[in-house]
Amino acid sequence: LSSETGKQWWSWGVLAGRPFGTQLISTRADGFAYMVATQMKLGGSEAWAALSPEAAGVLAGPAATYLAEVIAITGEAGEPKQFATVTRATMAGGDLAASIAWSCAAMERATKVTGQGGTVATSGAGNLFQVCWIAGSDTAEELDAARLAMNGDAEYQGMIAQAGADGLFVDGSVEEIVLVRMP
Numbered sequence: 001l002s003s004e005t006g007k008q009w010w011s012w013g014v015l016a017g018r019p020f021g022t023q024l025i026s027t028r029a030d031g032f033a034y035m036v037a038t039q040m041k042l043g044g045s046e047a048w049a050a051l052s053p054e055a056a057g058v059l060a061g062p063a064a065t066y067l068a069e070v071i072a073i074t075g076e077a078g079e080p081k082q083f084a085t086v087t088r089a090t091m092a093g094g095d096l097a098a099s100i101a102w103s104c105a106a107m108e109r110a111t112k113v114t115g116q117g118g119t120v121a122t123s124g125a126g127n128l129f130q131v132c133w134i135a136g137s138d139t140a141e142e143l144d145a146a147r148l149a150m151n152g153d154a155e156y157q158g159m160i161a162q163a164g165a166d167g168l169f170v171d172g173s174v175e176e177i178v179l180v181r182m183p
Helices: 032-043 046-055 096-114 140-151 154-165
Strands: 009-016 023-027 067-074 083-090 118-125 130-137 175-181
Touching: 067 096, 083 140, 096 118, 096 130, 096 140, 096 154, 130 140
Parallel strands: none
Antiparallel strands: 009 023, 009 175, 067 118, 083 130, 083 175, 118 130
């Protein structure tokens, strides 16, 4: 994908949160115009066409695609880290501005507690009114340390409780996956 589109793509294996063996690919897009240009390049690529039949029997079905629009970045923006935690939730809709403000404040708190930057994004396509928080770690040990720090931070836990009390997100809609970047 990278050589055919001229843009960096990453391959991810799911460590937890999806069925065993689930794989993902990602890139950073500058919007729908970029996505159209990329798909046109792939559609006309002989190399991509030659690889496509190899997916038969490997994929359980067509791959889902998502577009997440970045609304906030904490810490230093850079290349994806070796491990990523992606948490998604559906905003309840009563006060979307409050849900988005809370989402940004929660990521800021997570960055303060863990020292690891992150991204807050909303769905641009797919399931609408979703927000996702993406945080990265260089090592599995850093991932463990960040999770322990967040679980032990009373202020963050209070923020979670308040979001529930305020009904900012649809009950039962929160999901989290942990990814490892493949070589």
